[in-house]
Amino acid sequence: MSYILDVKDLRKEYKGFSLGPLSFQLEPGYIMGLIGPNGSGKSTTIKAILGLIRPNGGSIRIFGKDQAKEMQAIKQQIGFVYDQNHFYDEFTIGEMKKVIAGFYEYWDNSLFSQYIDRFNLPVRKKIKEFSKGMKMKFSLAVALSHHARLIIMDEPTSGLDPIFRSELLDLLLEIIQDEEKAIFFSSHITSDLERVADYITFIHNGNLIFSESKDDLLDTYRIVKGGPDLLEPLQEEGLLTGVINNQFGFEALTADVAAVNDRFKGQVIMDKPSLEQIMVHMARGEQYA
């Protein structure tokens, strides 16, 4: 299988923080969400993939090429989408397009015009007058118009209204339909990931907790709820992760549904978890591990 993105044993050391080793892979035609609490290393991971920081170890291959050696060629086919202004503020879309088009070998003017129309972006306004959502749309139009095969986004839906968020998520699903592109994005909005992501990579305190198919995750784990008297026996058998005590007893995550059923059937309640519940309980489990 040829991966669009292949990260192996990636490490980055900062004073007081160490990321990795992280390993995960993304195939064409799929969307991967990167989740983790604040400060867990999501932006650091994205910066390393984009070649904006130098890792302390590991390797990153993009489109099968070694990122450390061939970043110039790779960049032609990466679209980094974010709302921060990496454009000239005083320029209009048309003026900005002339600058950007020159950077990209595969720039497609007519495709760009189509996206500008489709996103209803104002052609006469200066970019500094754009809202956050407009900047995001513009950034996405640029990425799509140079035929990026890997689209990377850092928190693309945060701060956007629900209507545009929903439009953006639909667009992401549309982008991967040709099965040639892949999307990698970080988000705190787990419901967005639940809707569009095929794979979820979860990091906590710089450590990789999992990088798995979303469907497998949602199938494997269950939320277990029970009275206080059951907590100890379940914990003794190592069946619970990230226990949260409440007025009725406890709530936790289990990956061993069969064992819980076998031993405690009828005594506990088991529900399908949301991605947010998986993340919260796992983060708790890590914190108190």
Ligand SMILES: Nc1ncnc2c1ncn2[C@@H]1O[C@H](COP(=O)(O)OP(=O)(O)OP(=O)(O)O)[C@@H](O)[C@H]1O
């Ligand atoms: N240039 C830097 N120098 C030193 N430490 C850094 C640098 N950049 C990031 N860090 C540290 O690395 C850790 C991870 O930061 P990072 O921005 O990757 O987290 P994040 O998961 O993206 O967080 P958030 O969700 O809050 O955006 C933090 O402890 C941060 O202080």
